[in-house]
Amino acid sequence: MLQSLFDGILVGSVLALGAIGLTLIMHILRFANFSHAELLSLGAYFALTFDAVFGAVSNVLVQKLPWLSVTWSLACAVLIAMALTGATAAIIDLLVFRRLRRLAGPLTMVFASFGVSLIVRNVIGLVYGLRSTHYNNDIVFAMMISADPLLLVKADQIFIMCLALVIMVALHLVLTRTSIGYTLLAVSENPTLAQVNGINLGATVRLAWMLGGGLAAIAGFCYALNNQLSPVMGRDLVLSLFAAAIVGGIGSIYGAVLGGLIVGLASSLALIIIPAGYKPAIPFLIILATLYVRPNGLFGQSR
């Protein structure tokens, strides 16, 4: 039970990071982006690549951070991966979604996002191989925090939670203290009024993609660090991300955070009663339940 709670919060904080970008885009651009989860994979693999690059460049960087299996080079690589994933998201928008916004309705964009997700996922498979891999092949032992109830915790997992927390606090500060944050909040609340207040809508949409992509990269990295890297990790996560966004209420950044935690916890706790094989179906049940009970989610507004 305690272990499930811990795992749930861990997965939940990763989902929260991923769902923030999803909910932003879904709210501002009014379409369900099925390819968002692929940005998580992309970010994780970008980190892998640049880890190797930095590791080759400098010996100092190969050293591990204290207690963790994460090396300095990997830590730097994550930063690069964030930037690259954000840029990729913006480029995909430029090439596909922006054109379709002019041509057709939101459902066409949903469909295009299906296509984009296929392309991204399989390009990753093509480039990096289909087999799953790890950032670090060393075996990391978990520490037993408590025997009864059993609680096994890895240092990396604590790191992931702290990282997620730090990022969310940072995001909160950006949103509430900086004009960039105000711009995002403003556009997601009322695009017309935002324009009236001198905000460039196109630039803000790009910003939202970059932010969503960057957060997705971190989420992907955290997920891969805790589990493994695999080209299909996006496919495995997409429904959970949607569940987090819907539970929180589309458009609410704080809702996405809470939604992520709820979905993570629910998925983890549900496994106490349901066989593990049914895990992929749990987010679906959460979505259905939310839509029945509270179609606008916890913090969402009806639209």
Added chain:
Amino acid sequence: MIGLISYLTFFFTIALILAIAVLGLNLQWGFTGLFNGGVVAFFAAGAYGLIMLGGPARANEFGGFDLPYLIALAGGVLLSGVLALVVGLATTRLRHDYLAIATFGVAIAIESVARNAEYLTGGAKGLRGFERPLEAWVGQPQLYSFLFLCVVIVCLVGVYIALEKLVDSPFGRLLRAVRENERAAQSLGKSPAHIRLTAFVIGAMIMGLSGGLYATFYAFISPQDIAPILTFQIWAMLIVGGSGNNRGAILGTLVVWGGWVGSGWALTAFAPASMQLYAGSIQYILIGCIIVFTLLARPRGLLPERLTTTQYAESSVEKR
């Protein structure tokens, strides 16, 4: 020559079975504007339903009632319909992108049931041992394959005619109205939620029929056959062919399936051995590109929907 004929038989059998599913999706998306992101779930319900009802008994497991083929097939179709009803009741009243997400989720849920509920679906190893109808009576396998293709063609033509009749009728007009402007339709006394649900269930049952035929053809169904890629393929077929046009849907199926099979063959024949492992990835990328490029370059497909007035009145009146 014989090899070529039997290969073509195989190709067309699968293509035309898929065409039936594409027609079902066309009813949902092309005519009613319902985004079904989980086509494969209803396909799977038809396939599993058929084999569970018509297959041989399995020890300590549910299913295997050994029912007559047609009853089993109808049962599979019905199962798809029931699944669609359950999903539809929950989602057809919701915003459209929620429907897309929920149906996408259904497909994943069904796949995980197929993989895990061994007493029901045989788990990962699937359901086998199904005896194809009249196979023993026909005897010769090649002849049987050919006859089966004929049956598939009959089914496809039947579904096509039935759907044409349906979409040309006042019912079809109603579907288009709901697709075009739900609020206006409601203000004119129509009940959009009910209409959407009806179209969703009928479309799903057609997908179920497709799944049933597919399972008959292979006499086997396993989770491998209902991978999410099938949903993407079926969507690509509809978009390429032209949604809202049944002939376009069939044309799109042949084009995309031809491209899929052709690319698979070309990759096996020409790609270096080291790349063979990635043939699947390349094909998936192709499907993704087809979807995206069609939407960007020719969003109405090869055979776009035509603007026609429903002609259902007695001919004497039209001459006026």
Added chain:
Amino acid sequence: MQNSERVGTQSTAESVLSIRGLTKRFDALVALDDVSLTVGRGSITGLIGPNGAGKSTLFNTVVGDVKPDLGSIEFNGKPIQGYTPDKVFRCGLARTFQIPQPFPEMTVLDNLMLSAPSQLGEKFWAPWFLQRKIQRQESIHLQQAHEILEFTTLDKVAHLAAAHLSGGQQKLLELARVLMSKPDMIMLDEPAAGVNPSLTQLLIEKIHQLNRSGITFLIIEHNMDLVMKHCDRIVALANGRIIFDGTAVDAQASEELLDSYLGQPGVGI
């Protein structure tokens, strides 16, 4: 002023729509504040009032698009509050939209054919069992549709996609569509907005013709000439309340009504 002789018989005439104590709040905003209103059978009633007075909300509430907080609505003596818009329509109360809502990728003729009430062919199983009956019904509807298209001068564009009509024609199409069901009462939401003067004239003629054939009209309209000349009775809303109910002549003399538009003098100087 051909309807002026009917003015005065208003109060004694049987009412077709009767609204009592209708109240609707959106957050802090009171859109409808205890609105009571009866519409006499066979009348043309104009509903006027400044922007945001609650006129469209009244329409939306009556047809069930918006749920009222309080109040009752009776149509033809039958309570219809809580009905969905389709059910209200089937009771014989039709409405049009301020911004035309055509089925854009369907022909004008199909826009009308769709709107015919209780169609046998709208059941998915029917084409297989009732083909002859459906055909007969469609023939009747088709004839009716052609008549209405002619009546509304849309016959020349019958086979055009509705999306390709001009704004004014789309307004006419709104009216034409609801006529297919032979409603007892039609609520028109700004039928003349965005319509050129000659088409407006036509629209008015058609409304009078239909009115003579027994259809009751409740019309939201900003074109005051139109309202004053052609409505038997005028009801004015302001801030969600009825501030005036009477004839056009009285309306033009009403200082209160004028003030609701012009505001109080001297504010802010």
Added chain:
Amino acid sequence: MSSVARLDVSELTAGYVAGMPIISSIDVTVGVGEIVAVIGPNGAGKSTLLKAIAGLCHIESGAIHVDGTEVTGIRTDKLTRSGIAFVPQIENIFRSMTVEQNLILAGRRCDKQASSHVEKMLSLFPLLKKTYKKRAGELSGGQRQFLALAMALVAEPGLLLLDEPTAGLAPIAGQEVLSILREIANPGVGILLVEQNAKAALGLADRAYVLADGHNQHEGEARAMLSDPVLGEIYLGGRRRGDHAAKPV
């Protein structure tokens, strides 16, 4: 950024859907520091006129010039950054953000440090000081209008486009809103004011235009118009009884 601007609208035809213009061939001029009221019955196209100037409408023909530079169809955010502030009638504040955040966001338009401008706004609208940290969604109707005005003014515009600033306000709150406009206009800010309360608007403005059916109906000095019987006719149609007492009734 210029702090004074002159607006010339000529022959403007615009609407929301192509081919369905709401206003046609409208001419409007606002001089430097002038308050110009646009009044007229509902559906006359007053709000559409403002939205068209602000770049939020589909413009079919005509031209809009600010200080002689053409700005017809310019992107809204560019226009508002160039010293033209538009205050929409409803939804003119960001409800989910605090008053402070609203003001800072609006102040971003000017290149200079926004904070000094925000200070200025707080002295102009002392009401906002008390609610500075509150979420804008919790403000009363009048407070919201003040915030919306402050958001428009914080970037020191040369021209202010106001869409019915008193709509939905209690009379006293409406009076307060209108009375502050004169103060705003004094340093040379032009104001184009669409107002439902025609009498109040005419009492405040220098000049006024009357719109009806999407056309210019009348133009003139505001105070003269107050006593013009034509006004009543435009609003209520026909001829008003009282204005023509000589006529046998």
